[in-house]
Structures are given as structure tokens and as C-alpha cells.
Amino acid sequence: MxxxxxxxxxxxxxxxxxxxxxxxxxxxxxxxxxxxxxxxxxxxxxxxxxxxxxxxxxxxxxxxxxxxxxxxxxxxxxxxxxxxxxxxxxxxxxxxxxxxxxxxxxxxxxxxxxxxxxxxxxxxxxxxxxxxxLRKVPDEDQHTISTGKARSVKALRVLTVGTDTNIGKTTTSLSLDRYLRLQKVKSRFVATGQDGIMITGRGLCIDRVISDFCGGAVEKMILHEAKGADVLVIEGQNSILSPCYSGSALSLLHGSCPDAMILCHAATRTMLRHTDVPVPPLARYIELYEAMLAPIHPGKVVAVAMNTSELDDKAAAEAIRRAHDDTGLPVADLVREGEAGCKRIADAVLRVKRKQPSRRAAKG
Amino acid sequence: MxxxxxxxxxxxxxxxxxxxxxxxxxxxxxxxxxxxxxxxxxxxxxxxxxxxxxxxxxxxxxxxxxxxxxxxxxxxxxxxxxxxxxxxxxxxxxxxxxxxxxxxxxxxxxxxxxxxxxxxxxxxxxxxxxxxxLRKVPDEDQHTISTGKARSVKALRVLTVGTDTNIGKTTTSLSLDRYLRLQKVKSRFVATGQDGIMITGRGLCIDRVISDFCGGAVEKMILHEAKGADVLVIEGQNSILSPCYSGSALSLLHGSCPDAMILCHAATRTMLRHTDVPVPPLARYIELYEAMLAPIHPGKVVAVAMNTSELDDKAAAEAIRRAHDDTGLPVADLVREGEAGCKRIADAVLRVKRKQPSRRAAKG
Missing domain, CATH: 3.40.50.720 (NAD(P)-binding Rossmann-like Domain)
Structure with missing residues (x-):
């Protein structure tokens, strides 16, 4: 990396x-x-x-x-x-x-x-x-296949996943990581795209890797970054239902084997970017992200990060309430709500962490 | 291409x-x-x-x-x-x-x-x-994103999908294409990997394309190959549940938007290649392949192609019967059963074709 x-x-x-x-x-x-x-x-x-x-x-x-x-x-x-x-x-x-x-x-x-x-x-x-x-991928990161080894690392892996591309996954990941570190959690942000790399000065643009080795490049990065961290907040990319870029999103899911996923959604997005495909319901995404990961690792979607930037306060609150009703999960706009929003999402993530003492002890 | x-x-x-x-x-x-x-x-x-x-x-x-x-x-x-x-x-x-x-x-x-x-x-x-x-990808095939346009082509699109990598998708595709052509169906084989390219002298190794452009490379090929064909038999790659290569498989699914899928499975495979992940049940694959395609196109798994090469005749017949019971779909080993097997799979595919006269008339 x-x-x-x-x-x-x-x-x-x-x-x-x-x-x-x-x-x-x-x-x-x-x-x-x-x-x-x-x-x-x-x-x-x-x-x-x-x-x-x-x-x-x-x-x-x-x-x-x-x-x-x-x-x-x-x-x-x-x-x-x-x-x-x-x-x-x-x-x-x-x-x-x-x-x-x-x-x-x-x-x-x-x-x-x-x-x-x-x-x-x-x-x-x-x-x-x-x-x-920033998108240059070194040759040595173009030849590893993923085998699900990310499961073996001790750190809790949190991946932001999306209903679409370009929707707030980087912002959500960076906000959550910053908040966790303020709470003295040993959190580390794992950059998987140009925006994350620009912010942190490290990482790898996984969507630039040869398709067959994309998951392997992710896995390698996870194994490397996990050393000394209690939580890895992994920058998500694209969406598994975006016809444009779904392959990169699935490689990231299988390469990182997250314990917890945060579903990122833009309240006003009705069509998937660059297509005439309507955005499916949030509950469908949760079901599919979990189902596509389940054979390899039992990670769950634990919260929804909502991008309400195009709405006024009242409409934003209404969109957040509706997403909560639709999914039964904690929902927050981490930008609009600031620390309160970050806390809501972080609490959902840390509940997963507390649930897994045996796993950590076993691997520790 | x-x-x-x-x-x-x-x-x-x-x-x-x-x-x-x-x-x-x-x-x-x-x-x-x-x-x-x-x-x-x-x-x-x-x-x-x-x-x-x-x-x-x-x-x-x-x-x-x-x-x-x-x-x-x-x-x-x-x-x-x-x-x-x-x-x-x-x-x-x-x-x-x-x-x-x-x-x-x-x-x-x-x-x-x-x-x-x-x-x-x-x-x-x-x-x-x-x-x-054979795996070289020309630069001009590394810059297109898929937008689901494969849906618009007139030809019926048949994709072989897998429970794992290296399981018989190429053989199934080539056998089906050959059988259809013998029946005077205007079928064309679309090579997406080195084996298919070696056989036909054309095509593109899609798993070698930059991850973000993998679906686009597939879509471009489908749009090109569809001219003059009534059926496209598309060489499948990998599996959407293989941690190693799932990204390429999903890009192929979304890039080709198949009307019909043939699920390829090896009767004796119990673990996903290169991993310690058990192979999920056939019914789960059918559900996930259809669910991951559904938001973009309503393609269905219409048959199972079983690779029974490691079994004797009796065990093979039993494996085929069991797969039929598990899925309710026509099941055949196209190699072991030869023409009878091909006919069973081809009939399942052509039933989809006959069901869509309005679609063909509308686009024709």
C-alpha cells in the first residue's frame, strides 16, 4: 500500500x-x-x-x-x-x-x-x-486474490456501504473515525479511494485495480492497517446495485469482511447515477448487503447515514424519521447533526464491538 | 473488442x-x-x-x-x-x-x-x-462505465453463472451455443475469458479490466455482438459469492443484463476455491443472482448445468435428481449427457425467448 x-x-x-x-x-x-x-x-x-x-x-x-x-x-x-x-x-x-x-x-x-x-x-x-x-496502483497490489482472510483480524471492521455511488460514504467514514478517536477509541480510517487518500496521505484506489485482484488489494490493506487498531473504519466505494461500478463495491465487501456496515443514502436520490434505474428501498439494500456477505462473514448493517444536504431542516428530519421507520435502525445525518449524529452511529457500531468479546479474546 | x-x-x-x-x-x-x-x-x-x-x-x-x-x-x-x-x-x-x-x-x-x-x-x-x-485488454476498453444499456438489445441474452470459479461455465456456454446453432437458431457465443477467446479467436478477458470499467467493457461487447443474433450465449466468469473474484462476476451480471441464467455447479465441490468457505445451497445462489439483477433487469435462472465429472454414472444421476428437487429447475450435465443434456437446457432457455414476443416486436 x-x-x-x-x-x-x-x-x-x-x-x-x-x-x-x-x-x-x-x-x-x-x-x-x-x-x-x-x-x-x-x-x-x-x-x-x-x-x-x-x-x-x-x-x-x-x-x-x-x-x-x-x-x-x-x-x-x-x-x-x-x-x-x-x-x-x-x-x-x-x-x-x-x-x-x-x-x-x-x-x-x-x-x-x-x-x-x-x-x-x-x-x-x-x-x-x-x-x-492518487489513483495509481503499484504493480505489487495487482496480483493478490482475496480469500476472506480479513475475517481473522482482531480489529472491528466497519464498512460504509452505499445505495449508490457519490452519496457520502467518505464523509461518513471520516466523520465516524474522527468522532471515535475523540472518544479515545483506537480507530483507524482505511482509505480506498482518491478522496480518502487525499485526506490521509495513504491508501489505495481499489476501483483502479484489475477486476480479479480488487478484493485481494482490499484484503491486503485490511491486514496491514489492522495492526494496533481496535476499530477500522473502511471508506466505502460505490454500491453493489450500481450497474456502473457494482463490481468494485462487491470486491470491497468480500475483501474487507465487515463486522458492521453503515448504509449511506441520499434522501433526494431517486435514480441510480448515470442510469434510468430507480433506487430500490433501503430495506432491500440491507437484505442484499447482508446476504452477499453472509456465506463468508456474518456482518450486519447497523445504522443508516443519511445525506440530507438538499433538504431544509423540516424535510431532513422527516426523511431521517422515515428511514428509521423503514429499517428499524439508528439513522443520522452526520454532517447536519454533527456530534449528535456521529454519536448515534458510533453507538450502533460499538454495540457490535461489545457483543464480540469471545472473538477478540480468541484471536488476541 | x-x-x-x-x-x-x-x-x-x-x-x-x-x-x-x-x-x-x-x-x-x-x-x-x-x-x-x-x-x-x-x-x-x-x-x-x-x-x-x-x-x-x-x-x-x-x-x-x-x-x-x-x-x-x-x-x-x-x-x-x-x-x-x-x-x-x-x-x-x-x-x-x-x-x-x-x-x-x-x-x-x-x-x-x-x-x-x-x-x-x-x-x-x-x-x-x-x-x-489473450488477457491483454486494449486501452479503449478500459474507460467505459456500464449503464444497463445491454437491456436494450433485441437478442435474448443467456449468461452462465457459477456457484464458484472454474466449474464449467465455458463448457456449458460453448455446448449450448453449438447445440442452438445445430437447431438453426441464430446463436452467438460471447467470449469473456481466455478459454472462450482461445476457442473463438475473439472476445475480451473482462476480469483483466480495471475494476470500475469491468461492467462497461462487458456492456460494450454485448451491444457489439448482438447485431444479427437472436440469442447471445455469454461465457460466465467466477461467482458472485467467490471472495476471490466476486467483483468480476457481478460486473458481468450487470454489464450483460441476462434474460436467462444457467447456474453452473460441480456436484463434488464443497468449499469455495482457495478459501475455507463452504459452498452455499443452490437455491440460495438462484435467489441472490436474481435479486442482484432484479433492480436493473428481470432475468431468471432457468436451468442448472451440473458438472458431474468426478462421479460415476449412478452418483451423477443421483446428483442431478437432487439438484432438480432442490431447485425445481431442469438440470443436466451437458458433457456427460451430450445432446439430451443440451436439449434440456436449450429448451429452458428458448421458453424464455418465446415468452417475450412483445419485447422483440417493440425493439425490432
């Missing part, structure tokens, strides 16, 4: 709707590492109050271009957008070129490989700047 | 137990393209009757080395073994080197890339022979 260094003095390039879905990498950085973000580059929102329009990033300026960001002392330009298929949008290219010409390194978590792009590679060589591809 | 040419005058290298599990590429060739196999190279079985020990390949000689195969007029050496993780066994290497030194090209469907191996690449350059990697 690659250990990247932690990057500082970042300019986050969004260019476009500053919302949590189109710019999830940016939003994760602003939510979990605001102290390292110098500015956001977004010509459509220049000068506006970031906290007011995005709900995060208080006091961080929005500027129009790399040129304006340079005097602020930036050291890296981070591509903050998430696109279908992970392509680099054309309109972002001029800003990348401008950054490199000014000796500013570029960090990308997109599928489209910045380090395979002749223009970018040639510029990086010419100006001697780094081009960091 | 790459269109390989069809290779002829093959020496098939097995070296080791000549059984259907360890040498599935060899067995597929011997079963479906015996006219192109000049000999089998297997020093442990040299001179023995191939038909008697492997059940296929009547009259094809078993020789001990490439040197002995050369006078028979071979043009290609095919690696016939299937290994966990797809590694090239060390003991096969000397035969590969010997072949290339004698201007014989090498064909491999293993994950371990023969065209990335410095020794093999250097020999191939020195002796100007071809090194064919």
Missing part, C-alpha cells in the same frame, strides 16, 4: 457547481483538512462566501485563476471535481498548465491518468514539478 | 494432472477445437490415451516435450493450465523457451503477462516469433 506524504498549501480547483456531488474531492478536503487549503479556484463563484454556498471552508477565499492563487503562497493544485468515468474536464486544463508553468505541482484523483498525458508530462519535466496521480 | 485471428496447429502444454480443473484451457480446446490440436505436451502422461484419461481428444498424441512436438508440424505452443491468480508455473518455462528457440509462437491466457516478461520478450525478439497474450 503506497504511503503518500501529506500535502499542504493546496489550491483546490473546482470550476463549476460548488456542490457536494460534482466536487466531492474538494468538499472532503474542505471538511476534513481545511487548514491545508489556501484557496478554491472557481471563476463562477469568485469572491463569494464559501461557507455560505458550500457549507464548509469558512474564511477560505474563492479566486478566479491560478494567477490569483499564486500570491497566496500555494504549493499544490488539487483537481477537486469528480466526473463520470473520471475524465479530466477540458476546461480545467488551462489552469493545470498555468500552475505547472509557475512551478506548482498538480494532484489528481481522476481515473484519466495525469501522468499518462503527454502535455502534462512534458510540462512537468520542463518545469521540474511533480504530477501526483 | 479485439478480434484475434484463429490459431491452428497447436501444441497444448499442460504438464501436470490432466484434469478439467487444473487444465481448463487445454480441456476447452480439446473439447471444442480438437481439429486444431496437434498434440498435448505432458511428460507425466506421455504415450497414454488422452481420451481415456481426460475424456476428450481422441487420437491426439501426448508427447513429453516441445522437441518431440516439433516433427508433428506444430505452429503454436498454447499454455493449457489455469492457476490460482493466473501465475505462470516455473516448470513450464523451459518448454516456452524451447518453443521460441524453434520459431514456435507462444499463446497464453494467464494473468501473468507473457508479453511483460523480459526473458520471453527478449527471446521472441531474437527469434522473431509471436508472443500472444
Amino acid at each position: 503506497p504511503h503518500l506524504r501529506t500535502f499542504r498549501r493546496l489550491a483546490v480547483l473546482t470550476e463549476g457547481g460548488l456542490d457536494i456531488y460534482r466536487n466531492k474531492t474538494a468538499m472532503s478536503l474542505l471538511r476534513f483538512r481545511p487548514e491545508d487549503v489556501v484557496c478554491v479556484i472557481d471563476s463562477k463563484h469568485v469572491g463569494m462566501d464559501l461557507q455560505r454556498i458550500a457549507g464548509v471552508g469558512q474564511g477560505i477565499p474563492i479566486v478566479s485563476s491560478v494567477d490569483e492563487a499564486l500570491p497566496l503562497g500555494i504549493e499544490w493544485l488539487v483537481i477537486g471535481v469528480a466526473t463520470p468515468g473520471g475524465f479530466l474536464p477540458k476546461n480545467l486544463r488551462p489552469q493545470l498548465y498555468e500552475a505547472m508553468r509557475n512551478k506548482i505541482g498538480v494532484i489528481s484523483g481522476l481515473h484519466e491518468s495525469v501522468d499518462g498525458d503527454p502535455n502534462l508530462v512534458s510540462l512537468s519535466a520542463r518545469y521540474a514539478v511533480e504530477l501526483v496521480n | 479485439p478480434h484475434l485471428r484463429t490459431f491452428r496447429r497447436l501444441a497444448v502444454l499442460t504438464e501436470g494432472g490432466l484434469d478439467i480443473y487444473r487444465n481448463k484451457t487445454a480441456m476447452s480446446l480439446l473439447r471444442f477445437r480438437p481439429e486444431d490440436v496437434v498434440c498435448v505436451i505432458d511428460s507425466k502422461h506421455v504415450g497414454m490415451d488422452l481420451q481415456r484419461i481426460a475424456g476428450v481428444g481422441q487420437g491426439i498424441p501426448i508427447v513429453s516435450s516441445v522437441d518431440e512436438a516439433l516433427p508433428l508440424g506444430i505452429e503454436w505452443l498454447v499454455i493449457g493450465v489455469a492457476t490460482p491468480g493466473g501465475f505462470l508455473p516455473k516448470n513450464l518455462r523451459p518448454q516456452l523457451y524451447e518453443a521460441m528457440r524453434n520459431k514456435i509462437g507462444v499463446i497464453s491466457g494467464l494473468h501473468e503477462s507473457v508479453d511483460g516478461d523480459p526473458n520471453l520478450v527478449s527471446l521472441s525478439a531474437r527469434y522473431a516469433v509471436e508472443l500472444v497474450n
Whole structure:
């Protein structure tokens, strides 16, 4: 598993709707590492109050271009957008070129490989700047098959699973991990995608691994990260019912063998992303996640993390109440409800932990 | 999708137990393209009757080395073994080197890339022979996401699905396709793995595709192959409950959106390959394959293809009867029962076809 260094003095390039879905990498950085973000580059929102329009990033300026960001002392330009298929949008290219010409390194978590792009590679060589591809998978992580060994680790494994892609699994995982650590639980966040890696400086983009070895790459990471941790909070990816990316989600499920799952859902999502497939009921997801794991490990969905960002307070409370009625599980929006929401989810997770003393003793 | 040419005058290298599990590429060739196999190279079985020990390949000689195969007029050496993780066994290497030194090209469907191996690449350059990697995925097949579009094609889609990896999905698919064509049905076999590609000279190893694009690669192939076909028989891969490879299996399910599935099972398999996980009951698989597909497409498991190769006639008949009792579906061993078995499975598939006139008319 690659250990990247932690990057500082970042300019986050969004260019476009500053919302949590189109710019999830940016939003994760602003939510979990605001102290390292110098500015956001977004010509459509220049000068506006970031906290007011995005709900995060208080006091961080929005500027129009790399040129304006340079005097602020930036050291890296981070591509903050998430696109279908992970392509680099054309309109972002001029800003990348401008950054490199000014000796500013570029960090990308997109599928489209910045380090395979002749223009970018040639510029990086010419100006001697780094081009960091967060999605690069080392060769040694492309040849292991999963055999269900994650079951054998002592740490409690908590996986965020989704009703769809791009719905709040990273945010839920990072919020829960942060809360647990504040409660003095030996929790560790396991990054499985570009957003988690960007935040923690380590991890592996499992959806980039050769399909047959995807579960093996996850398993290897779990075995490695479990040392010294009591709880592993594993960043979920995609959904087992998303036609686009379901294979990665199932590999993650079988590679990590979670004891507890947190089902992440966006209250206003009615169709699965990039398809005309309606989102099935929450209870169906719970049934299928548990059934698909059961032959290998008896992990359960113990809570629902609801993304109500597009609703007002009243509608959000109603959506949370309805999800609770539908599933019988604790439900919270960890962003809207803050610590109270985190506590509700954490309590559900820790109840699983307390139920398994024999298992821990046996393996300890 | 790459269109390989069809290779002829093959020496098939097995070296080791000549059984259907360890040498599935060899067995597929011997079963479906015996006219192109000049000999089998297997020093442990040299001179023995191939038909008697492997059940296929009547009259094809078993020789001990490439040197002995050369006078028979071979043009290609095919690696016939299937290994966990797809590694090239060390003991096969000397035969590969010997072949290339004698201007014989090498064909491999293993994950371990023969065209990335410095020794093999250097020999191939020195002796100007071809090194064919059946598992190579062209870049253009690594960037599409699946969106469930396979549903829109007119042809009936039949997918072989498995209770485990390496269990008879390729054999079932090829047998069914051959039988349907003999009945004048416009059937086409869609190769999704090295064995199918070796037989047909076209297709794509979907388990080699980047995890997030695996479903998309399948969908692209389905849309392409559907032109002019009434039935697509799609080569299945792995199992959605195999911890090793489940991601590839689910991507194939969602990428192809089958109307009918044939569940392939080995009567004597009790543990999932490479794990200590017991094989769940057939009825559970049927439920889960249908449930995991249902939100996107209402495909059904319509028959069970049973691999009874390790049983005697009486035990095989008993296993087939029991599987029928457990599932309520037509069950056959297409190899042991030959045409009668194929007919039973084909009839179950064609009943689905006849049930959907409105769908065909609407899309036609």
C-alpha cells in the first residue's frame, strides 16, 4: 500500500457547481483538512462566501485563476471535481498548465491518468514539478486474490456501504473515525479511494485495480492497517446495485469482511447515477448487503447515514424519521447533526464491538 | 473488442494432472477445437490415451516435450493450465523457451503477462516469433462505465453463472451455443475469458479490466455482438459469492443484463476455491443472482448445468435428481449427457425467448 506524504498549501480547483456531488474531492478536503487549503479556484463563484454556498471552508477565499492563487503562497493544485468515468474536464486544463508553468505541482484523483498525458508530462519535466496521480496502483497490489482472510483480524471492521455511488460514504467514514478517536477509541480510517487518500496521505484506489485482484488489494490493506487498531473504519466505494461500478463495491465487501456496515443514502436520490434505474428501498439494500456477505462473514448493517444536504431542516428530519421507520435502525445525518449524529452511529457500531468479546479474546 | 485471428496447429502444454480443473484451457480446446490440436505436451502422461484419461481428444498424441512436438508440424505452443491468480508455473518455462528457440509462437491466457516478461520478450525478439497474450485488454476498453444499456438489445441474452470459479461455465456456454446453432437458431457465443477467446479467436478477458470499467467493457461487447443474433450465449466468469473474484462476476451480471441464467455447479465441490468457505445451497445462489439483477433487469435462472465429472454414472444421476428437487429447475450435465443434456437446457432457455414476443416486436 503506497504511503503518500501529506500535502499542504493546496489550491483546490473546482470550476463549476460548488456542490457536494460534482466536487466531492474538494468538499472532503474542505471538511476534513481545511487548514491545508489556501484557496478554491472557481471563476463562477469568485469572491463569494464559501461557507455560505458550500457549507464548509469558512474564511477560505474563492479566486478566479491560478494567477490569483499564486500570491497566496500555494504549493499544490488539487483537481477537486469528480466526473463520470473520471475524465479530466477540458476546461480545467488551462489552469493545470498555468500552475505547472509557475512551478506548482498538480494532484489528481481522476481515473484519466495525469501522468499518462503527454502535455502534462512534458510540462512537468520542463518545469521540474511533480504530477501526483492518487489513483495509481503499484504493480505489487495487482496480483493478490482475496480469500476472506480479513475475517481473522482482531480489529472491528466497519464498512460504509452505499445505495449508490457519490452519496457520502467518505464523509461518513471520516466523520465516524474522527468522532471515535475523540472518544479515545483506537480507530483507524482505511482509505480506498482518491478522496480518502487525499485526506490521509495513504491508501489505495481499489476501483483502479484489475477486476480479479480488487478484493485481494482490499484484503491486503485490511491486514496491514489492522495492526494496533481496535476499530477500522473502511471508506466505502460505490454500491453493489450500481450497474456502473457494482463490481468494485462487491470486491470491497468480500475483501474487507465487515463486522458492521453503515448504509449511506441520499434522501433526494431517486435514480441510480448515470442510469434510468430507480433506487430500490433501503430495506432491500440491507437484505442484499447482508446476504452477499453472509456465506463468508456474518456482518450486519447497523445504522443508516443519511445525506440530507438538499433538504431544509423540516424535510431532513422527516426523511431521517422515515428511514428509521423503514429499517428499524439508528439513522443520522452526520454532517447536519454533527456530534449528535456521529454519536448515534458510533453507538450502533460499538454495540457490535461489545457483543464480540469471545472473538477478540480468541484471536488476541 | 479485439478480434484475434484463429490459431491452428497447436501444441497444448499442460504438464501436470490432466484434469478439467487444473487444465481448463487445454480441456476447452480439446473439447471444442480438437481439429486444431496437434498434440498435448505432458511428460507425466506421455504415450497414454488422452481420451481415456481426460475424456476428450481422441487420437491426439501426448508427447513429453516441445522437441518431440516439433516433427508433428506444430505452429503454436498454447499454455493449457489455469492457476490460482493466473501465475505462470516455473516448470513450464523451459518448454516456452524451447518453443521460441524453434520459431514456435507462444499463446497464453494467464494473468501473468507473457508479453511483460523480459526473458520471453527478449527471446521472441531474437527469434522473431509471436508472443500472444489473450488477457491483454486494449486501452479503449478500459474507460467505459456500464449503464444497463445491454437491456436494450433485441437478442435474448443467456449468461452462465457459477456457484464458484472454474466449474464449467465455458463448457456449458460453448455446448449450448453449438447445440442452438445445430437447431438453426441464430446463436452467438460471447467470449469473456481466455478459454472462450482461445476457442473463438475473439472476445475480451473482462476480469483483466480495471475494476470500475469491468461492467462497461462487458456492456460494450454485448451491444457489439448482438447485431444479427437472436440469442447471445455469454461465457460466465467466477461467482458472485467467490471472495476471490466476486467483483468480476457481478460486473458481468450487470454489464450483460441476462434474460436467462444457467447456474453452473460441480456436484463434488464443497468449499469455495482457495478459501475455507463452504459452498452455499443452490437455491440460495438462484435467489441472490436474481435479486442482484432484479433492480436493473428481470432475468431468471432457468436451468442448472451440473458438472458431474468426478462421479460415476449412478452418483451423477443421483446428483442431478437432487439438484432438480432442490431447485425445481431442469438440470443436466451437458458433457456427460451430450445432446439430451443440451436439449434440456436449450429448451429452458428458448421458453424464455418465446415468452417475450412483445419485447422483440417493440425493439425490432
